[in-house]
Amino acid sequence: xxxxxxxxxxxxxxxxxxxxxxxxxxxxxxxxxxxxxxxxxxxxxxxxxxxxxxxxxxxxxxxxxxxxxxxxxxxxxxxxxxxxxxxxxxxxxxxxxxxxxxxxxxxxxxxxxxxxxxxxxxxxxxxxxxxxxxxxxxxxxxxxxxxxxxxxxxxxxxxxxxxxxxxxxxxxxxxxxxxxxxxxxxxxxxxxxxxxxxxxxxxxxxxxxxxxxxxxxxxxxxxxxxxxxxxxxxxxxxxxxxxxxxxxxxxxxxxxxxxxxxxxxxxxxxxxxxxxxxxxxxxxxxxxxxxxxxxxxxxxxxxxxxxxxxxxxxxxxxxxxxxxxx
Numbered sequence: 001x002x003x004x005x006x007x008x009x010x011x012x013x014x015x016x017x018x019x020x021x022x023x024x025x026x027x028x029x030x031x032x033x034x035x036x037x038x039x040x041x042x043x044x045x046x047x048x049x050x051x052x053x054x055x056x057x058x059x060x061x062x063x064x065x066x067x068x069x070x071x072x073x074x075x076x077x078x079x080x081x082x083x084x085x086x087x088x089x090x091x092x093x094x095x096x097x098x099x100x101x102x103x104x105x106x107x108x109x110x111x112x113x114x115x116x117x118x119x120x121x122x123x124x125x126x127x128x129x130x131x132x133x134x135x136x137x138x139x140x141x142x143x144x145x146x147x148x149x150x151x152x153x154x155x156x157x158x159x160x161x162x163x164x165x166x167x168x169x170x171x172x173x174x175x176x177x178x179x180x181x182x183x184x185x186x187x188x189x190x191x192x193x194x195x196x197x198x199x200x201x202x203x204x205x206x207x208x209x210x211x212x213x214x215x216x217x218x219x220x221x222x223x224x225x226x227x228x229x230x231x232x233x234x235x236x237x238x239x240x241x242x243x244x245x246x247x248x249x250x251x252x253x254x255x256x257x258x259x260x261x262x263x264x265x266x267x268x269x270x271x272x273x274x275x276x277x278x279x280x281x282x283x284x285x286x287x288x289x290x291x292x293x294x295x296x297x298x299x300x301x302x303x304x305x306x307x308x309x310x311x312x313x314x315x316x317x318x319x320x321x322x323x324x325x326x
Contacts, residue, residue, distance in 0.1 A: 022097070022188075023095045023096060023097055023188075024095065024096065024097075024098055024099065024185040024188050024189060024190050025092065025094075025095050025188060025189050025190070026067070026092075026093040026094060026095070026096060026098065026101070026189075026190045026192065027090050027091065027092055027093065027189065027190070027191050027192065028082070028090075028091040028093055028104070028192045028194065029089055029090055029091075029191050029192060029193045029194060030084055030088075030089060030091065030194050030196050031089055031193070031194065031195050031196065031246075032058065032086040032195075032196045032198055033195055033196070033197055033198065033199070034055075034197075034198045034199045035199050038245070038246045038247075039055065039058070039086050039198055040087075040246065040247060040249055040251075040265075041054075041055060041056055041057070041086075041087060041249070041251035041263055042054060042055075042056065042249070042251050044158075044160065045199070047152065047199075047202065047207065048199075048202070048203065048204050049206065051152055051153045051154070051156070051208075052152070052153035052158050052159065052160055053150060053151070053152045053153070053160060053207060054150050054151055054160045055086070055148070055149065055150035055198070056149045056150050056151070056251065056253060057086075057133075057147060057148070057149040057150075057253055057255070057263070058085070058086035058147070058148050058149070058198065059083065059084060059085050059086070059135065059144075059146070059147040060083075060084050060108060060109075060145060060146040060147070061081060061082065061083055061084070061108070061109055061110050061127070061135075061143060061144075061145055061146075062081070062082040062084060062106045062107065062108060063080075063081050063082075063106065063107050063109065063110050063111045063114065064105075064106060064107045064111050065077040065080050065082070065093065065104070065105070065106045066104075066105045066106075067093075067096070067098065067101055067103070067104055067105075068101075068102045068103035068104075068105070069098045069099070069100060069101050069102055069103075070098060070099055070100055070102075071102075072102070075096055075098065077093060077094065080093065080094065081110070081114070081126075081127040081128055082106075082127060083127035083128075083131070083135065085263070085294075085295055086196075086198070087251070087263050087264070087265050087293060087294075087295070088265075088293045088294060088295075089246075089293065090293075093192075098185070098190065099184060099185050100182070100183065100184045100185070100190075101181045101182075101183045101184075101190055101192060102180070102181060102182065103178060103179065103180055103181065104178075104179045104181065104192055105176070105177070105178045105179075106176075106177055107174050107175060107176050107177070108145060108146070108174070108175045108177060108224065108227055109143075109145035109146075109173055109174040109175060109224075110128070110142065110143045110145065110174075111174070112171055112174075114128060114143075115142040115143055115171060116139070116140050116142060117139070118139040119131075119135075119136045119139070119143070128143070132256065132259070132261055132297045133147075133253070133255040133256060133261070135147060136169075137169050137214070141169060142169050142170070142171070143169060144167045144168065144169050144214075145168050145169060145170075145173050145174070145224070146166075146167070146168050146223070146224075147166070147167045148164075148166040148167075148198075148202075148223075149163075149164065149165050149166070149255075150163070150164060150207070151163045151164065152164065152207050152208045154208050162208050162211075163211075163212070164207045164208065164210050164211055164212070164213075165211075165212045165213070165214070166207070166210050166213055166219070166220075166223070167213070167214040167215075168214075168215070168216060168220035168223065168224065169214070169215065169216060170215070170216030170220075172216060172221075173216055173220060173221065173224045175224045175225075175227045175228065176228075177227060177228065177233055179192075179194065179233055179235050180235060180236065181235055181236075182236075192235075193235070194233055194234065194235050195233070195234040195235075196232060196233055196234075197230075197231075197232050197233075197234060198232075200226060200230035200231065200232045201223060201226050201227065201230070201232045202223070202226070203222070203223075203226045203230055205219060205222055205223060205226075246265055247265075248265060248266050248267060248316070248318055249264065249265055250262055250263070250264040250266075250309070250311070250318060250319075250320035251263045251264070252320060252322045253295075254323075257323075257324070257325040257326075258324060258325060258326045259297065259298065259301075259302075259324070260298075260322050260323070260324065261295050261296065261297050262274075262295070262296040262297075262298075262309055262320065262322070263294075263295045263296075264293065264294060264295075264296065264311060264318075264320075265292075265293045266292045266293065266311055266313065266316060266318060267292060267313070267315075267316045268292040268293075269292075270292065270313040270314045270315065270316065271288075271289050271290060271291070271292075271313065271314075272290040272291075272292060272311045272312060272313045273286065273287065273288045273289075273290065273311070273312050273313075274286065274287050274288075274290060274296060274309060274310070274311050274312075275309075275310045275312065276298060276300075276302075276307055276308070276309050276310075277307065277308045277310070278305065278306075278307055278308075279305070279306055279307075279308070284300070284302060284307065285298055285300045285302075287299075290311070292313070296309075302324045303324065303326070304324055304325055304326045305323070305324060306321060306322070306323050306324075307321070307322055307323075307324065308320070308321050308322075309321075309322060
């Protein structure tokens with residue numbers, strides 16, 4: 001081997017060993033449960049007071065994410081924000097030179113600088129951009145760190161009848177979480193499987209007393225304190241409960257009656273198209289290449305009336321009737 005080739009080989013070897021491993025895609029998989037059952041919008045559960053409760057929307061922000069990996073190395077995920085929806089499991093954290101993840105650290109909420117920016121400066125596709133329904137109180141008040149909506153049964157007939165809308169904002173609610181993993185790369189992918197126990201997050205909060213409550217009072221503080229006190233995020237062997245099969249469903253969020261949002265969870269490993277029809281069968285709207293789980297906001301102004309949304313995949317289709325009120 002001549003000197004040039006030997007030098008080139010040495011440089012290449014040093015380059016490879018210095019930078020460690022090949023890049024792997026990291027996915028944060030959040031499986032939401034209530035009392036060890038898969039959380040499904042519109043399905044009923046039993047709260048800490050023995051009453052029936054159902055959830056129609058659960059969202060929250062994660063910020064300041066960083067990964068401890070490969071023997072204690074630290075990788076900070078700069079400018080990465082995650083807006084979590086309870087009906088969506090998989091969140092792509094990006095591709096990194098990481099082989100084994102040992103810890104994931106993050107804050108529930110939005111860091112100070114971003115929290116006092118303006119959501120209109122971000123694209124709607126960005127987690128900090130304008131959301132439907134809104135996830136910010138407007139500048140300079142900041143973002144809702146969490147948004148939990150549903151209804152409880154107060155007349156004890158088994159049917160939830162009293163609505164709650166629980167939204168927390170304010171820098172003092174920011175809560176740090178550290179999770180332990182032993183997750184290694186397989187076929188270029190690292191999955192950080194995590195169970196999120198909403199029953200532990202709510203704890204002994206009386207959601208009927210919470211009612212319609214936006215702000216940063218004792219209810220909101222107690223909810224965020226439960227994050228760590230009640231070990232809301234669970235990893236390791238205990239997270240195996242999160243593998244409970246989630247049924248296919250479409251749930252209509254009527255927070256904006258003039259433009260309902262379709263929250264859906266459908267069989268994976270296929271993309272979907274959506275078709276919206278009026279009751280005469282006339283096609284009013286269509287879109288393509290949708291993920292198998294998500295929250296669909298129809299980008300067309302529909303007149304007041306009843307419509308049918310149909311999601312169509314390669315080997316699965318599912319429909320849901322919804323109403324537009326103006």
